[in-house]
Amino acid sequence: MAEPVALKLTQKDFKSDQEVRWCPGCGDYAILAAVQSFMPELQIPRERTVFVSGIGCSSRFPYYMNTYGMHSIHGRAPAIATGLSVSRPDLSVWVVTGDGDALSIGGNHLIHALRRNVNLKILLFNNRIYGLTKGQYSPTSELGKITKSTPVGSADSPFNPLSLALGAEATFVARTIDSDRKHLQSVLRAAAEHQGSAFVEIYQNCNIFNDGAFETLKDPSTRDEYLIRLEHGQPITFGADGQRCVVHPPGGFGLEVRETASVDPADIVVHDATVAEPAYAFALSRLPGLDLRNTPIGVLRQVQRSSYDERVREQTETAKAKATGSPEDQLAGLLTSGDTWTIL
Amino acid sequence: MTKQVRQLDRVVIRFAGDSGDGMQLTGDRFTSETAQLGNDISTLPNFPAEIRAPAGTLPGVSSFQVHFADYDILTPGDAPNVLVAMNPAALKANIGDLPRGADIIVNTDEFTKRNLTKVGYAVNPLEDGSLDGYALHPVALTSMTIGALADHAVSKKDAERAKNMFALGLLSWMYSRPYESTIRFLERKFASRPELVAANIAAFKAGWNFGETTEDFGVRYEVKPARMRPGTYRNITGNQALSLGLVAAGVRSGLPVFLGAYPITPASDILHELSKHKRFGVTTMQAEDEIAAIGAALGASYGGSLGITTTSGPGVALKGETISLAVALELPLVIIDVQRAGPSTGMPTKTEQADLNMALFGRHGEAPVAVVAPRSPSDCFFAALEASRIALTYRTPVILLSDNYVANGSEPWLLPEVDSLPDLRVEFATEPNGDDGKTFLPYLRDPVTMARPWAIPGTPGLEHRIGGLEKADKTGDISYDPANHDFMVRTRAARIEGIPVPDLEVEDPDGDARTLVLGWGSTFGPIGAACRALRQRGLPIAQAHLRHLSPMPANLGEVLKAYDRVVIPEMNLGQLAHVVRARYLVDAIPYNQVSGLPFTAAKLESMLEEVVKNG
Ligand SMILES: Cc1ncc(C[n+]2csc(CCOP(=O)(O)OP(=O)(O)O)c2C)c(N)n1
Ligand code: SF4
Ligand SMILES: [Mg+2]
Numbered sequence: 001m002a003e004p005v006a007l008k009l010t011q012k013d014f015k016s017d018q019e020v021r022w023c024p025g026c027g028d029y030a031i032l033a034a035v036q037s038f039m040p041e042l043q044i045p046r047e048r049t050v051f052v053s054g055i056g057c058s059s060r061f062p063y064y065m066n067t068y069g070m071h072s073i074h075g076r077a078p079a080i081a082t083g084l085s086v087s088r089p090d091l092s093v094w095v096v097t098g099d100g101d102a103l104s105i106g107g108n109h110l111i112h113a114l115r116r117n118v119n120l121k122i123l124l125f126n127n128r129i130y131g132l133t134k135g136q137y138s139p140t141s142e143l144g145k146i147t148k149s150t151p152v153g154s155a156d157s158p159f160n161p162l163s164l165a166l167g168a169e170a171t172f173v174a175r176t177i178d179s180d181r182k183h184l185q186s187v188l189r190a191a192a193e194h195q196g197s198a199f200v201e202i203y204q205n206c207n208i209f210n211d212g213a214f215e216t217l218k219d220p221s222t223r224d225e226y227l228i229r230l231e232h233g234q235p236i237t238f239g240a241d242g243q244r245c246v247v248h249p250p251g252g253f254g255l256e257v258r259e260t261a262s263v264d265p266a267d268i269v270v271h272d273a274t275v276a277e278p279a280y281a282f283a284l285s286r287l288p289g290l291d292l293r294n295t296p297i298g299v300l301r302q303v304q305r306s307s308y309d310e311r312v313r314e315q316t317e318t319a320k321a322k323a324t325g326s327p328e329d330q331l332a333g334l335l336t337s338g339d340t341w342t343i344l
Numbered sequence: 345m346t347k348q349v350r351q352l353d354r355v356v357i358r359f360a361g362d363s364g365d366g367m368q369l370t371g372d373r374f375t376s377e378t379a380q381l382g383n384d385i386s387t388l389p390n391f392p393a394e395i396r397a398p399a400g401t402l403p404g405v406s407s408f409q410v411h412f413a414d415y416d417i418l419t420p421g422d423a424p425n426v427l428v429a430m431n432p433a434a435l436k437a438n439i440g441d442l443p444r445g446a447d448i449i450v451n452t453d454e455f456t457k458r459n460l461t462k463v464g465y466a467v468n469p470l471e472d473g474s475l476d477g478y479a480l481h482p483v484a485l486t487s488m489t490i491g492a493l494a495d496h497a498v499s500k501k502d503a504e505r506a507k508n509m510f511a512l513g514l515l516s517w518m519y520s521r522p523y524e525s526t527i528r529f530l531e532r533k534f535a536s537r538p539e540l541v542a543a544n545i546a547a548f549k550a551g552w553n554f555g556e557t558t559e560d561f562g563v564r565y566e567v568k569p570a571r572m573r574p575g576t577y578r579n580i581t582g583n584q585a586l587s588l589g590l591v592a593a594g595v596r597s598g599l600p601v602f603l604g605a606y607p608i609t610p611a612s613d614i615l616h617e618l619s620k621h622k623r624f625g626v627t628t629m630q631a632e633d634e635i636a637a638i639g640a641a642l643g644a645s646y647g648g649s650l651g652i653t654t655t656s657g658p659g660v661a662l663k664g665e666t667i668s669l670a671v672a673l674e675l676p677l678v679i680i681d682v683q684r685a686g687p688s689t690g691m692p693t694k695t696e697q698a699d700l701n702m703a704l705f706g707r708h709g710e711a712p713v714a715v716v717a718p719r720s721p722s723d724c725f726f727a728a729l730e731a732s733r734i735a736l737t738y739r740t741p742v743i744l745l746s747d748n749y750v751a752n753g754s755e756p757w758l759l760p761e762v763d764s765l766p767d768l769r770v771e772f773a774t775e776p777n778g779d780d781g782k783t784f785l786p787y788l789r790d791p792v793t794m795a796r797p798w799a800i801p802g803t804p805g806l807e808h809r810i811g812g813l814e815k816a817d818k819t820g821d822i823s824y825d826p827a828n829h830d831f832m833v834r835t836r837a838a839r840i841e842g843i844p845v846p847d848l849e850v851e852d853p854d855g856d857a858r859t860l861v862l863g864w865g866s867t868f869g870p871i872g873a874a875c876r877a878l879r880q881r882g883l884p885i886a887q888a889h890l891r892h893l894s895p896m897p898a899n900l901g902e903v904l905k906a907y908d909r910v911v912i913p914e915m916n917l918g919q920l921a922h923v924v925r926a927r928y929l930v931d932a933i934p935y936n937q938v939s940g941l942p943f944t945a946a947k948l949e950s951m952l953e954e955v956v957k958n959g
Contacts, residue, residue: 016809018821047804052643055812063809063822068801070646071811072639073669079636083643083651084801087602087627091647091801109639112632312627319622327595327624332762334621335588339376339525340578340759343569 009040016066022057027178027205031125032064034178038185039067042092042192049092052081054106056098056132058125058204075106078113078120085119086309092192095122100130103139103159114168116308117196121188124161124199125178127206128213135209142290147209162285162300165199166278172198173281174299178205179218183229183297190299196307216292228287230298235268245269246287255283257294273302347556347564354413355519355567356421359511360438361430361451362399363392363406366508370428371408373512373529377521379579379756382569383412386869387579387754388420388942393693400454400462405437414568418720418869418876420753422944428511430454430485433463444477449514451507453486481560485510492550496543506547513551520566523548573758580757582721582750583610586680587617589728591624594650596729597736597768601626602644603652604637606659609692610748611682614654634659638666638679645675648772648800650732654680657699658689660743664707667741669812671711671836674787674796676735678728679713683747685940694940695748697865698916703743704894704923710833712840714742715894719868721750722757727891729766736770738843739795745893747915749942750866773797773806784808786820794839845892847899852886853879859956860907862932864890864920866942867913873945874952883956893920896927904930911935911955913948 014036022028039049049067053059055074062069068091072080077095085093095113102110102124113120129147130136136149140161144153165173172194176187184202191198203214216222224240236246237260245260245268255269275281281301287294323330357374361367368389375387390407397404411421426447429435431454442448455470469475470482489510493503509530516523527545534540555561580588594601603626605615619628627644631637638653645651653663660681670677683699685691703715714734718727724746731742776784777797784806787796799806808820816823817831850860851872863871868889875887888903890896904910904924910932912921918934925932935951937943 018809045804046807048802050801062811065809067807069809069811070673071809071813073665073812076635076639076666079631079639080643080646082636083602083604083629083640083645083649084647085643086629086640087600087644087649088647088801108632109636112636312629316622316625316627320625323623327598328762330624331592331595334591334624335759335762336576336578338578339379340576341380341382342576343382343572343574 007040007043007045009043009046011037011040013046014039014066016064018063020064021060023208025207026057027127027207028058028061028125030178030181031123031184031202031204032061034181034184035188036065038188041189044092048090049094050084051094051096052077052084053096054098054101056101056130057206058096058098058131059101061096075101075104076109077101078106078109078118078122081120082113082116082118082308086312089119089309089313093120095120097122097124098131099124099126099128099138099140099161103161103164107139111164111168114165114170114197114199117171117305119196119307119309121191121198122200124201125204126161126201127204127210128158129206129210131206131209160285161201163282166282166285166301169278170199170301171196171303171305172299173285173301174199175201175203175295175297177203177214177217177297187299190302194302196305214292217295226293226295228294228296230271230273230284230296230300232271232273232299235265235270237268246284253279253283254286257287273299275301276303347562349520349564349566352565352567353415354411354417355426355565356409356411356424357426357428357515358407358409358424358438358441359428360405360407360434361428361508362433363397363404364399365406365430366505367406367408367430370508370512371410373526374515374521375410375579375754376525376529377516377523378410378412379577380522380525382572383414383567384416384570384572385410385412385579385754385756386417386420387411388749389752391693393691400431400433400459402433402437402463405433407434407438412567414570416570416572418872419942419945422946426515428515430507430511432459432465432469435469436463436465442478445479447479447481448475449481449483449511451485451511452482453484483514483554483560488550488554489547492546493543496546497539498543502540502543506544509544509547510551510554513548514555516548517552517555518561518564520564523552572756575758577756577758579754580722581752581754582718582724582746583613583682583752584617585722585757586718586724586728586746586751587614589725590614590618590652590678590732591621591626592725592762592765593729593732593768594624594626595762596765597650597732597770599736599770600649601652602641602649603628603654604631604640604644605629605654606631606634606637608656608659610684610751611654611656611659611680613751614680614682634662635666638663638677642666642670642673642675642677645670645677646673646800648798650676650678650736652678652680654682656682656684656692657686657702660699660702660706667713668707668709668711670741671707671713672812672815673810674739675798676739677741678731678735679741679743680731681743681745682751683745685938691940693748695866695942696915696938696940697745697747697867698919698938699745700864700893700916700919703745710837712837713894714738714740714840714843714892715745716742716892717745717865717890718750719865719889719891721753721755724750725757729768730891733766733768734843736768737795738793738839739798740840745865747866770798772803773799774803776805785818786810787815788818794835794842841895843895845895845897848888848890848897848903850886850888850903851875852884854884857884857886858908859911859952860886860888860904860909861911861913861952862888862890862904862920862924863913864893867915870943870945870948871913874948877945877949878952878956883953885952885956890920901928904928904932909933909955909959911952913937913943913951915942
């Protein structure tokens with residue numbers, strides 16, 4: 001077979017002719033630009049790329065991508081994308097969803113797609129608010145959040161999306177931030193390479209209804225103190241001068257943050273995204289406090305497990321390999337199977 | 345002793361026993377023997393609602409009714425001529441359906457004090473004279489079976505369990521059935537345990553010989569083969585036929601079939617059946633819920649498969665939003681609703697036709713879909729093909745309304761030639777369709793079918809976005825333009841109304857009827873049987889039966905207006921009647937039964953007689 005010719009694709013090729021309609025300043029713009037400029041790198045023809053979304057501001061995303069796309073219904077994108085992915089292994093299928101879309105109305109489909117390990121790249125734009133419906137609290141809003149629907153503060157505790165995904169034993173779990181294009185693209189790259197479900201939480205600013213939700217993670221004066229940038233194979237240290245680190249305290253079952261100077265360097269956890277047991281990545285996902293201090297970003301978990309798509313296809317292929325004759329002949333055989341009798 | 349042989353034209357037998365007594369299997373075997381003989385047949389099982397109700401109780405009674413005749417029949421029969429009751433519960437649960445004079449064969453071994461008390465018999469009904477009006481045959485089924493198997497190397501339990509074969513042997517003798525197929529069946533079923541093959545065959549023969557020798561059964565009956573159209577037949581249930589129809593739709597369209605389903609009675613058997621046919625390129629997915637099931641099916645349709653979802657009423661309710669999406673996306677999708685008695689969980693193992701309104705109207709917005717309904721178990725095969733044909737040709741969701749009665753009932757099916765099945769091949773869009781030769785217009789319609797192009801992902805140059813937001817005509821771009829929305833709503837309605845469906849045929853042999861009885865779906869059998877009976881008595885009546893409920897046949901209005909009276913029997917509170925009255929301004933008379941049971945022909949006959957005679 002001849003060496004495939006490199007596809008000459010640019011960011012522009014992935015822009016559709018539709019006018020982008022998010023509020024000026026919305027974090028969704030930055031994510032769109034990052035995705036559009038990253039896609040050419042994958043060398044997947046546009047026609048083999050499909051974006052499926054639910055409903056929400058974030059879910060408008062497919063309209064702006066010059067690929068195949070479906071803007072479906074609230075919360076159901078993972079289910080629809082599962083049918084597409086399983087029946088069309090030749091496609092690269094991406095799901096774009098919001099915190100309400102994925103974790104409230106569509107929570108069931110999300111966890112089941114992850115448990116099955118369907119070959120989907122799932123991008124969850126988490127702005128910790130319902131944007132499209134104009135500002136109600138969401139399943140990721142902090143307890144006590146004051147919104148239109150919770151004038152004296154919300155009474156329910158939020159989900160940690162990464163913990164949830166890990167609880168469903170997702171094989172790829174990562175987090176990134178709308179404003180950090182380089183980091184965002186590095187995570188997308190790893191997600192795209194993953195076989196099976198890749199779950200990526202993207203912190204996204206809704207400057208209209210929840211402005212500054214992630215400001216401490218973005219502001220140059222605080223971000224180094226707040227963010228833990230995970231690198232596979234590297235000791236987990238952070239802070240402007242690496243003055244903090246993550247250790248596994250003896251006797252405990254979680255991970256903890258310590259002053260680097262106070263621990264034996266050998267005790268600093270070396271990040272390994274490939275640890276089979278999800279408990280390690282889960283412990284990482286539990287590090288941030290309510291104020292977002294100690295927020296890990298990057299790939300928490302990346303393990304290999306056969307995908308639902310592969311397993312289903314293998315069953316079909318095995319059955320087909322055993323069959324003989326044309327489909328019509330096989331059908332005739334099927335119709336006449338069992339007890340038959342003939343009347344002359 | 346030579347026994348008298350009497351000819352009968354038809355017989356209805358009901359096998360009834362505890363869920364553990366193997367009555368479904370016994371009924372199936374008797375049906376198969378009867379099919380081999382060439383009678384026309386119609387069967388109906390009646391399962392207990394509980395999976396394992398306590399043994400010997402009324403809720404644990406399971407039965408199987410088989411009607412066979414030397415002419416073509418339409419229903420499993422109103423009332424049994426013969427009841428086989430394996431225990432007091434089976435007798436008690438079924439005696440009410442028996443006409444006086446019917447034969448009752450009871451397993452006397454089970455009529456113990458304890459078992460009688462369990463079902464509330466203070467005195468033994470076999471002894472208190474309460475069954476005097478019937479031809480009672482007390483048979484010690486269990487002990488005779490155990491006795492017959494004394495020399496067999498099987499446990500007492502296995503010997504006792506073979507009593508259903510004893511009963512089958514006796515009934516097979518009584519009705520002169522050929523039993524080779526049962527012997528073959530037992531050899532297959534117990535292939536790995538030869539001792540059980542031998543024991544069950546011995547029990548069967550003991551039952552047969554008992555009939556031959558005992559004085560209690562003085563008469564043996566024969567029912568001659570029916571005159572049926574030449575060809576190869578098999579006995580088939582509605583759910584089986586429907587499954588095969590879906591497989592056939594895949595073969596005839598050349599498309600992969602994708603079934604998304606969530607288990608629910610009485611639809612689960614379709615999922616079970618289709619999951620066996622992977623070699624035909626059928627993928628089945630047991631989804632996390634009904635919404636995911638239809639979502640996955642729609643996703644597969646988007647990718648170029650024949651997307652199907654199977655469920656019952658509660659599931660259709662959950663799928664409504666996705667059906668609306670499919671209406672907006674204009675993609676093929678087949679939704680199968682095997683109806684059961686509602687509302688809510690209702691009576692999951694009982695039949696009803698009360699989802700018609702939901703199928704026609706049960707979505708938000710103006711969301712028209714095509715709706716078809718099978719009329720008999722074997723017709724489910726053709727209804728499945730027709731639903732697939734409409735979905736694929738007209739790029740629309742199609743709801744198929746089966747119900748528990750046709751789904752679990754069975755009848756002989758004259759197997760069709762594969763070549764005679766409709767050609768369902770479709771073409772995917774491959775080229776831009778705009779005037780400039782470069783643009784792709786995803787909502788530019790075919791002038792004949794009004795279907796939009798099916799441009800599946802992977803097709804270079806046709807990249808486009810679709811979604812639930814209102815779309816501009818032709819371009820499919822998001823549009824809030826008032827005139828466009830009005831146009832699109834009317835277009836979606838017109839394209840369903842415009843689907844050509846065959847004209848409604850009226851059966852009125854003498855052409856002098858003034859009353860028309862109109863039905864849809866599974867009531868075809870009882871309505872047909874009632875009409876025949878009336879005609880035999882010289883009362884003219886016309887029958888018409890709808891397969892297509894949306895769109896309705898173009899000549900329906902004309903047909904309705906040609907009669908003085910129109911009667912519409914339904915197993916709901918008048919849902920079709922409502923539509924017919926609204927659409928055609930015809931003063932149709934609804935006749936309704938919502939007992940969870942199919943109409944009996946007799947009941948329809950007396951109701952229709954009233955109408956015919958008194959107007
Ligand atoms: C069945 C249904 N229920 C409710 C809505 C209204 N709705 C649309 S988007 C949305 C929440 C969106 O929040 P999120 O998923 O966080 O997306 P964002 O707009 O924040 O990107 C809701 C409640 C709907 N479209 N469909
Ligand atoms: S409401 Fe918020 S999330 Fe939605 S577009 Fe505006 S800024 Fe973005
Ligand atoms: Mg949100």
